[in-house]
Amino acid sequence: MNAPELAADETLEPRARSGPLDQARLTHLMGYAATRASVALKKVFAKHLGPLQLKAVEFSILVLVASNENVNQKQLGQALDVSPPNLAVTLDRMVERGWVERVRSTEDRRSQIVVLTKAGQQLVQRAEKIAATMENEALSVLSPAERLLLLELLLKVSQPRPRRG
Template sequence: MPTMPRRAPLDQPPEARAAMPVAPSTRRTADQPLSLGVLSDVLGYHVAQAAVTTVDMFERHIGQPYGLRKVEYSLLLLLLANGPLTPKRLGQALALSGPNLTLLLDRLQDRDLLRRERSATDGRSQNIVLTEAGRSLTQAAGEAAAPMERELDDRLSRAERLMLIELLRKVAGR
């Protein structure tokens, strides 16, 4: 009995490949889960899949309602938690290059969420300071983040959450 080819030869034109029979073992119905193959062991794939979920949640809870990007919200949270910081410290904390940080600071300053001030101790350097509008927006966005965090918490136990944070810090080299 002749066997059907598992794959159409790549030297055939696409129309011919599409018309060729496929072995039954490779056919899948829409409700059958795909095999991940080697992807099941690729850390970057799983991190990216988790990022899709968390980015969607961020956009729904903070991004769209407050007009903030993830990195902008992170920068504002750092300023809220630490007070004035130099651009260098912010860039290091957020893993941003100088030019990218400058664009980010300009965007937030244009929205009156932060300002640049000369350092009182070193006139050559600047500090980045939250404005009152920046403080209010960051606090409001923080309150909106609570349901987002609960949504994530529903998927993990407290121990799993702490372990995941520790492992992600390790992967990030921080």
């Protein structure tokens, strides 16, 4: 059996596709849509808070420590779903930068409380001012009611569920 002959203008070389890709087989998946939105919002975060040399997890830690007295590493790790080793590395970096300190708990000597330094307090104030409006452009396609609904639904999906069975 002979291979079909190619016309003079046909080639066996694949050509790069031009134009946008068909994503229809993915756009019905919540995870795909959430990931695409997350990528867009991470770019916004990097653009606005990146100049402060602040990562998203560091920002979250700073805000949680500023909002909660006597918070320890375990509580931070649980709130942010960060493993103890990864959280320890992140906190070490934040201590080196002078943003937080670990202080031995007076109630439980085995526990260390994470507290903001003066520099950490100033940084979290600056960062929260920026964060208050940094997502406006990315979310401008949504009405205020849609923004609130999206936030409510995302928080609902992210909540831990009781185990069954």
